Amino acid sequence: MVGPVFTWIAEHPKVFWTAAQQHLVLSAAALGLALALALPLAVVLLRWRRAAATAIALVNVLRTIPSLALLVVMLPILGTGFQPALVALTLYGLPAILINAYTALSEVDADIVEAATGQGLSRAQIVRRIQVPLALPVIFAGIRTAAVQIVSAATLAAFIGGGGLGELITAGMGTLDIPQLVVGGLAVAALAILTELAFGLAERRLNRTRHA
Amino acid sequence: MNWTLANYDRLFTALAEHVGLVATALAISLAIALPLGVVSARRPWAYAGVMAVTGVLYTIPALALFALLIPFMGLGTAPAVTALVLYSLLILVRNVATGLREIPHEILEAADGMGYGAWRRLVRIELPLALPVIVAGIRITVVTQISVATVAAYISAGGLGDIIFQGITQDFGEKVVAGAVVTAALAVVADESLRVLERRLRAAQSERA
Structure with a gap:
């Protein structure tokens, strides 16, 4: 199986690299947007606890929705x-980042926050200098989960004309071109x-510098 | 809504196929994951090995795994169920092992003192105590399998994904949305029901304790 895979890539370098590039651009853009929102x-939500419970419940539902359903449900409105x-991949990555960030920030020890308030720090300063640094490992774990989820679901973008490496798989299926199918599968994996x-x-680097 | 109302029976058949696919895969997954979890619970090296292999499997995107299974298994239900089982192992084995490891030593020693053999202790004491954690794993597994089973329609395994893919090919928006909404509803209902079950099991256990 290895021979035909490399032969296929060697014979179709442009198709392969365009698909790979599309996949990376789509995933990076979705992760960036998800971060910018979440x-x-x-x-x-940290300051608005009553809305937080509702928001987290909604996001938990969003997290449960299968990736294919999320990608195609807006097809009639947004087209292909x-x-x-x-849009779909951003929504797909959002729950992992938001839930981890909110949970980690709100679990920062109340005593530490109180001590900082006593020292005259403003709320914005407390968030920036105390809560965010302490919550960073858990926030980053959420970002990692979201990144893998987005890269994975971006494969399905091929079904709605979004490009990416999934197109090698759908094209390979369409023409029963097994080497192309396998190239797509291996590249995505x-x-x-x-x-x-x-x-x-x-993540490990980040945690090590913090403990040093 | 016209198509949905006129074709609710087709949606229902697809839903039944979808549930059948997931139920079959879940039964096979448990048959593999329970012994693996029991074996690796008290052997750190076995646990590390199983987690490494199943972790890689879990990371492979669904469509890619199908593409890689096609040369060996072709199309249809067999490769679909195989993929669903492969995805379930990480979470199920991890939760079985964690559930067993969290049982306090005194309980195990008490069971030994009462003359329980290893097998009877496992079946009568350890697995029931680990049940809430195992059910938590089943919940995540079922939600994952419902999602992957949607994509499995692409390799002719049937289910709700079939409605979605037909809608895409026919450029028929309502059909796509109907398929997607029923799929999402199935996932949300399954998640919520198993969450309730998990909570009840935990409550029953802390009452007895």
Whole structure:
């Protein structure tokens, strides 16, 4: 199986790298948007406890929705292409980041927060200098989960014309081109595992510098 | 809503297929994960090995795993169920092992003192005490399997994904949305029911304690 895989890539370098690039751009954009939405939202919810319970419950429902359902449900409204895929993947990555960030920030020891207030720090200063640094490992764990989920679900973007490595699989299925199918499968699997390893490594680095 | 109302029986058949797929996969998953969890609960090296292998499997995206299974297994229910089982092992084995490890030593010693053999202690004392943690694992597994089973329609395994893919091919929005909404509802209901079951089991246990 290894020979035909490399032959296929060697014969179709442009198709392969375009798909890989689309996959990375789509995933990175979705992760960036999910972060830009979830992190400020977590800080806002910290001060607004009653809304927080509702928001977390809603996000828990969102987390349960199967990735394919989330990707296609907006098809009639948003149509096909990069944008609807981006919207769906952003929503898909949001729960892991928001729940981890909110939980970690709200679990920072009340005594520490009180001591900081006593020293005359403002609420914004407390969030920035005390709560965020203390909650960082758990926040980062959520980001890692979201990154792997997004890279994984981005494969399904091929079904709504969003491009990416999933297109190698759907094209391979369409023409019964087994080498292309296997190339797509291996590339997607490798990218997901690499994402997990890279974020895991970054997480360990982060935790080590904090303890040093 | 016209298509949905006129074709509710097709949605229902697809739903039944979907539940059947997940139920079959869950039964096989448990048959594999329970012994693996029991064996690895008190052997750290076995636990580490099983977690490494099943962790890699869990990370592989569903469509990619199907693409890699097709050359060996072709299309249909067999590769779909295989993929669903492979995805379930990480969480199930981890939770079985964790549930067993969390049982206090005094309880195990008391059971030994009362003359329980290893097998009877496992079945009568350890597994019942680990049940809430095992059910928590089953909950995550079922939600994952419902999601993966949707994609399995792409390799002709049937289920609710079939309605979604038909809608995409026919460029028929309502069909796509109907399939997606029923799939999402199934996942949410399964998650919530198993959450309630888990909570009841925990409550019953702390009452007895």
